[in-house]
Amino acid sequence: MSADIKRPDSAPEHCPGVGSDAAGKAAPCSGCPNQQICASGPKGPDPAIGLIKERLIDVKHKILVLSGKGGVGKSTVTALLSRALAHGKNDRNVAVLDADICGPSQPKVLGVADEQVHQSGSGWSPVSVDDNLSLMSIGFLLSSPDDAVIWRGPKKNGMIRQFLSEVDWGSLDYLLVDTPPGTSDEHLSAATYLSQAGVTGAIIVTTPQEVALLDVRKEIDFCRKVNVRILGVIENMSIFVCPCCERMSEIFPATTGGARQMCKEMDVPYLGNLPLDPKLARLCDEGRDIITEMPSSLVVQALNGIVKDLIDLCEKKD
Template identity: 70%
Template structure:
């Protein structure tokens, strides 16, 4: 969803507490987390205890197929069984150490990656799914399917976040509706399906640039509308 850093951990955690977080990028065909986290080009190492994830900070580690490709632009053309095998390896053969949280970034839809992750984690006490959408109906159509997927597989829905709900001009701070919520947006969908609506994040081009460059927008843009909205969502939980 968004880059998580040590600073974010300290924001979420009680005073004096730092969480140890692992991020698993299960988007096999389009791994983006290495770039977003600023560790593009890093390599994973194999040892007697398994693969070692890439550490972004002392308390934040990441595993992605992006680290195993010869070049960032290499295409991964795999059928379902090979994807499933790779996700199983990520979950069972990576030396994550002692984690407080393992966050799994999945691609859109209800494909092999989602089924594999739920299947392999079912016995571990899966906390739930955090679902992200944008306001327009084209996105909500897919998200409704995702919520139905969670219901059928008994995955609790932590809540829904509406991303890019408004555009906030970085100069004049004027708010504009880039993606019109013709059917009421995420709020109406959550009301109809009786799932929690956690909040909305505005579209911020500077934040997008930070993600492209692998920079920590929470540290660089602490007063931006997007960071303020994100902190409000965290505080509300």
């Protein structure tokens, strides 16, 4: 919004959405490149919302994984959470939707980059990572992993809508949606489409330093404005674990108290922290499972504690 335009008290504090009568007319729309399209487009609920609700009726918990800033390891954390949930003793069925349209990394991290998506009468079938873990990503639809996805917002939103409404997710205990950094188009689309399908909540990933926490505060504000429950914040790369001597040191100093202090100030749950381990980075590059290959590592120990608390939080909603 331009600094010289005074927003009336009754105006919404964020994008009203394309289905709103105020679309393209509200004060926050001023200066938006899509203002004219929104103002002249059809109003009312998006018909895709009903399709998505029906498609996800057998998905018990739908969780958005968010980060205010890029480079905090959100996709790695998403992959770790999905593997840990799938490794549980209750034979949980888990899936990941890679909603980072321009930077899909889940196929590489989960070790299925060479696979292809198959289509049947019931829709696209997600790629199987393990017996009870599957993945859907635009990375499977590109002719080369080096291809750039050069799309404007509406086309990216359409792809997310298609993933949610046309993929045969089946019966799932957990669907984790890995989103790109920020609080923009893809996040609004995912939150809107999942709102009527019963989104469980959001996990926010950060690193300890204040420059990352600044953007996480915006992400928390975003969740509150779109009425998405914050399940908790995970502080990634909290300490560095030397691969030789296993000594620990701070790479990103928590000069303002880190994520734990921020959560206390903003009254949101703190799920825990994950160390920075070079062995983990290597395993992710190779698409291997750290839980089976390094079960006694500090990363896996911390991850198991986080997942236990996450499951408790999700089941409180039931």
